[in-house]
Structures are given as structure tokens and as C-alpha cells.
Amino acid sequence: MVVVSVNLVQQPEFSGALARRMSLRLPRAWHGLSLRAKLILVFVLIDLIAALLLGAVAIVKARTSTRVEIAASMALAETLVDESIRLSQQQSPMASLAEHIPTRQRLMRHVRLSVRDAAGLPMELSPEPAGAPRVSDREPAPAWFSALIAPPVEQRELPVVVGGIRLGSVLITGEAGDEIAEAWDNIVAVTAAGAALNVAVIALLYVLFGRVLRPLTGLARGMRDLEVRNYDVRLARPDARELGAIADRFNSLAQALDALRAENAALHRRLITAQDDERRHTALELHDEVGPCLFGLKANASSIATLAGERADAAAGIAERAREMLDVIDHLQAINRSLLGRLRPMALGNVPLGDLLSEVVRERARQNPDIRMTFAPSAVRASYGEPIDLTIYRCVQESLTNAIRHARATRVDITLSEAKGAPMLRLLVEDDGRGIDVLAPRGHGLRGMQERVQALDGRCAIEAPPRGGARICIDIPLVPPAIPSDRGEHTVP
Numbered sequence: 001m002v003v004v005s006v007n008l009v010q011q012p013e014f015s016g017a018l019a020r021r022m023s024l025r026l027p028r029a030w031h032g033l034s035l036r037a038k039l040i041l042v043f044v045l046i047d048l049i050a051a052l053l054l055g056a057v058a059i060v061k062a063r064t065s066t067r068v069e070i071a072a073s074m075a076l077a078e079t080l081v082d083e084s085i086r087l088s089q090q091q092s093p094m095a096s097l098a099e100h101i102p103t104r105q106r107l108m109r110h111v112r113l114s115v116r117d118a119a120g121l122p123m124e125l126s127p128e129p130a131g132a133p134r135v136s137d138r139e140p141a142p143a144w145f146s147a148l149i150a151p152p153v154e155q156r157e158l159p160v161v162v163g164g165i166r167l168g169s170v171l172i173t174g175e176a177g178d179e180i181a182e183a184w185d186n187i188v189a190v191t192a193a194g195a196a197l198n199v200a201v202i203a204l205l206y207v208l209f210g211r212v213l214r215p216l217t218g219l220a221r222g223m224r225d226l227e228v229r230n231y232d233v234r235l236a237r238p239d240a241r242e243l244g245a246i247a248d249r250f251n252s253l254a255q256a257l258d259a260l261r262a263e264n265a266a267l268h269r270r271l272i273t274a275q276d277d278e279r280r281h282t283a284l285e286l287h288d289e290v291g292p293c294l295f296g297l298k299a300n301a302s303s304i305a306t307l308a309g310e311r312a313d314a315a316a317g318i319a320e321r322a323r324e325m326l327d328v329i330d331h332l333q334a335i336n337r338s339l340l341g342r343l344r345p346m347a348l349g350n351v352p353l354g355d356l357l358s359e360v361v362r363e364r365a366r367q368n369p370d371i372r373m374t375f376a377p378s379a380v381r382a383s384y385g386e387p388i389d390l391t392i393y394r395c396v397q398e399s400l401t402n403a404i405r406h407a408r409a410t411r412v413d414i415t416l417s418e419a420k421g422a423p424m425l426r427l428l429v430e431d432d433g434r435g436i437d438v439l440a441p442r443g444h445g446l447r448g449m450q451e452r453v454q455a456l457d458g459r460c461a462i463e464a465p466p467r468g469g470a471r472i473c474i475d476i477p478l479v480p481p482a483i484p485s486d487r488g489e490h491t492v493p
Contacts, residue, residue, distance in 0.1 A: 036209045043205060047198055051191075058190070059148050062183035067151045073110035075155055077172045081113065081158055085170065112173045116157075128197045140177055141184035142455045215243045222250055231258035268455035269387075276390060294333050301325040304432070352382040353389050354416070357396055361414060364400050371410060373400070378417035384425060388476055391452045392416070392427055395460075398445045399429040399472050403419055407433025407470060423478040428471070436462060436470040449474075 019307045033041070115123045140146075154174040160167045213236040225233040231254050235247040304322045348356065354377035361375040383389055396414060403409045409431035446462065449472075453460040458476035464469050 018034075034211055036206070040202060040205060044202065048314065051194070058187055062180075062187070063149050063151070065184065066149055066176050066179045069179050070110050070154065070176050071150055073172055074156060074172060077108050077111040077113065078156055078158065080108065081170045081172060084397070085158060085160055086446055110175050112175045114171045114173070115168060116171060117168045120169075123168070139181060142182045145184050146177070146180050149183060150176050170256065212240065214238075215240070219250060221244065222254070226254060226257065229261070231255075231261055265455060265457060268451060271417050272452060272455050273387070274347060278444055294329055294336065298326060298333075299328045301329065348389055348393065349383065349386060353377075353384065353392065354380050354382075356389075356393065357414070357416065360393070360396060361400070364404070368404055371404065371412060373412045373414070375414045376416075378415065380416055380418065380425075384478060387456060388425065388478075391456060391458075391476065392425070392474075395427060395449050395472075395474055396429070398449050402445065403429075403433060403470075405429040407431050407436070409433035409469065418478070419475065425476045425478055427476075428473040430465075430469060430471045432469040435468055437464070 030038070070490075078083055117123055126474045141149075151174070156172045157169045158172065159169045215235070216233055222233050222235050225231075233254055234251050237244045237247045304318055351359075357377070358375055361373050365371070365373045384392075399414070400412065403412045410433075412429065412431045415426075415428045418424065450460045453474055453476060456476050458474060461473045463471045463473065
């Protein structure tokens with residue numbers, strides 16, 4: 001008893017949960033369809049509802065017409081049979097009726113005639129003549145359709161009376177099968193024609209909806225282009241007024257974003273130029289002011305040490321102080337050279353770019369002998385201008401720093417070349433370290449590289465090759481970006 005009661009309680013909860021899941025799946029499936037599919041499904045649904053209504057009307061009309069037809073046939077059969085009875089009363093009326101009724105039966109629709117004797121038993125009729133024409137020879141309608149259409153069975157019995165004596169009767173029974181079959185054939189024909197017409201209309205709507213909604217597909221492609229920062233995209237204006245307004249607003253948005261990108265790039269250039277100018281001035285001051293002062297201190301300390309060697313009484317104290325001064329000066333000079341290198345390489349513009357980068361790689365290789373570093377310049381110019389040269393120099397520095405500090409690499413390969421087919425300078429840095437997460441947030445160094453490259457309208461891609469390690473690919477155009485006269489368009493036919 002306990003089990004039964006629990007099942008009775010849980011059954012509604014299970015059915016309710018199933019209904020909730022189904023109610024959630026249906027809207028989800030509906031929202032996942034395309035707009036074209038939704039419109040066609042709505043049309044099909046309306047079409048099915050209209051077909052059901054038309055079917056109901058057709059059944060009602062067929063039922064009414066069947067009743068009218070059966071009533072008319074019964075009246076006609078009664079008249080013909082009554083006339084046959086009067087004609088057969090001259091001699092042997094029952095035998096005459098049994099002979100002529102089959103011929104009458106063939107010429108009448110929707111009724112069945114039978115001759116009965118005085119006891120009410122059916123009499124055997126004469127066989128139908130061979131080759132006699134039949135009024136109807138239709139296939140019967142389905143049982144369910146007949147049950148919807150068929151009227152109540154109607155019977156009429158006409159007595160055969162001769163000399164006041166009842167010799168028998170003729171029974172007229174309504175038969176709606178032929179009329180129902182005819183109605184069924186008509187409905188099947190109309191349904192087949194309507195189905196063919198609807199299939200043709202649906203196919204036509206599919207094509208028309210595709211042409212009408214095609215501008216939305218172009219709009220989606222344009223939005224994807226904007227997402228990847230391709231602001232040169234423009235949409236062709238479709239004929240539809242509403243979609244044309246959307247295309248105009250999209251083109252205005254793309255144009256505004258393109259202008260903002262140009263302003264942003266110009267601002268980046270000015271910012272990096274200002275930073276480089278400040279570093280250049282600082283480097284010049286360190287080189288021209290601090291450097292000579294340190295050199296003078298070092299010369300004086302050397303002179304003190306030399307004089308101390310000539311005087312024995314103060315030699316020990318003076319020599320010790322001089323050595324301390326020399327150590328401090330050496331340390332300051334090392335710091336000064338390091339600051340100069342980080343602010344701006346003094347050889348930039350005076351030494352070919354390939355030689356300058358080779359020296360950077362050699363110095364890092366000396367500092368990290370356990371890492372094999374290679375640099376292969378391929379037919380590069382001596383200089384591409386200070387902004388490009390300095391950007392390439394900083395990117396090589398940052399890439400080596402990342403490979404040494406973070407990647408734990410054992411090999412770093414650097415190539416610099418001009419890309420074929422386009423005026424483009426390409427820097428490629430690859431290592432065999434522990435790799436990089438391309439989706440992870442970028443550090444200050446990598447962001448600085450990307451900002452420098454983007455300020456020159458270049459591209460900085462950080463990739464994780466399938467074989468492991470990391471790859472940094474930098475492309476910098478060697479000509480100023482021209483404003484194209486013909487914008488790329490997503491044409492909508």
C-alpha cells in the first residue's frame with residue numbers, strides 16, 4: 001500500500017517535469033531556426049489550419065449533398081417501381097417484377113431494389129443481361145470517410161396488390177456508397193491539386209524570402225568584418241526601403257569607425273614619437289653630460305693612484321680611496337651604458353639594422369650560453385627609417401627577454417626579411433619553450449610591442465605552433481597606407 005501511494009504522488013511530478021522540459025525545448029528549437037525557416041513554418045501552419053477548415057466545410061457539404069441525392073433517388077425509384085407494379089398486374093405480376101427489377105436497378109443510382117413474396121421473403125431475381133451498362137463503377141471510399149458522410153439508411157416498401165390480394169412487395173433501400181465514393185474522389189482530386197499548388201507556393205516563397213532576406217546575410221558578414229576591425233567594408237544598398245535604411249546606417253557606422261581608427265593610429269604615432277624623442281634627448285644628455293663627468297672622475301682617480309705610488313707615506317690610504325672611486329665609477333659607467341641601451345641605442349641610424357640586431361643577439365647569447373640563438377637577416381636594407389628600425393629593435397629585445405625569462409627555451413630563431421609580393425617587412429621570432437596561451441591577457445612588454453607595431457599600421461601576431469613553443473610574427477608595411485578609392489562591398493544582387 002505504501003508503494004502504491006508513493007507512485008500516485010510522484011506520477012504527477014514526473015509528468016509535470018516532462019512537460020516543463022518539453023516546453024523549454026520547443027522555444028529553444030524555434031529560436032534556433034533561421035528567419036526564412038520561421039516564415040515558411042508560419043505559412044505552413046496557416047495553410048494546415050486552412051486545409052482543416054476547408055476539409056470540415058467539404059465534409060459538411062458532402063453530407064448535405066448526399067442526403068439530398070439519396071432523397072431524390074428514392075423518390076425517382078419509388079415512381080419507377082410503382083409504374084412497374086402497375087404494368088406487371090396484367091399477368092403473373094411477381095414473376096414479371098422479378099424479371100424487370102434488375103434492369104431498373106442498373107439504371108438507378110443510390111438505391112437497391114428487392115422483390116419479396118407474400119411471406120416477406122426475398123425472391124430470386126433474373127440474372128442481369130451480359131454487357132448491360134452500369135450506372136457507376138467506383139472504388140468505395142474509406143470506412144472513416146463513409147462514417148462521416150453516410151446518412152441514415154432509408155427504406156420504402158411498395159406492396160403488390162392484385163384483386164385485393166397482397167402478392168408481395170418491392171423494397172427500395174437507399175444506398176449512399178456511390179455518392180460517398182464520388183465525394184471522396186472529388187475531395188482527393190481537390191486535395192492533390194491543393195497540395196501541389198501549396199508545394200509550388202512554398203518553393204516560391206523559399207526563393208523569394210531568400211532574395212528578400214539576403215541583405216541581412218550581407219549585414220551579418222559586414223558585422224563580422226567590423227568585429228575583426230575591418231572598417232573598410234561597405235554594404236550595397238538593397239531595394240527594400242527598410243533594409244536600405246539599415247545599410248545606410250551600417251555604412252555610416254563603418255565610416256565613423258574607420259575615421260576613429262585613423263585618428264587613433266595617428267595618436268599612437270604621435271605618442272610613440274614623443275616617447276622616442278624624450279628618450280633620445282635623455283640618452284644624449286646621459287651620453288654628453290654624465291659620460292664625460294664619469295670619464296673625468298675616472299681619470300682623476302687614476303692620477304691619484306699614480307701619485308700615491310710616488311709618496312710612500314700616504315700611498316696606502318690614497319691608493320685605497322682611489323680604488324674605491326674607480327669601482328664606483330665603473331659601476332656608474334655600466335649603469336650609464338645600460339640606460340643608454342634601454343633608452344635608445346646610440347648606434348641606431350649609424351650602423352646597418354642587420355648588424356645592430358646581430359650585436360643584440362650575440363650579447364644575449366653571451367649572457368645566456370645555455371640557449372642557442374640564431375639571427376638570419378635576408379636581403380634587408382641598412383635602414384627603414386627611425387620609427388621602423390627602433391620598433392624592430394625593441395621587438396627583438398622584448399622577444400628575447402620573454403624567451404629567456406618566461407619560456408625556458410633552449411633555442412631561439414630570429415629571421416628578418418622583406419615579404420615577397422608586398423612592400424612589407426617581416427620579423428619572425430620562434431622558440432622551443434613551454435609555449436604561450438594566446439587567449440591569456442598580455443603583459444606590458446607584449447602590449448608595448450603590439451602598440452608600436454599597430455602605430456605603424458602593422459600586424460603583431462602571437463601564436464602557439466602545434467609542435468610547441470611560441471611564435472611572434474610581425475609585419476610592418478614599408479609604404480604609408482593609402483586611402484582606397486573603392487571600398488570593399490558585400491554586394492547584394
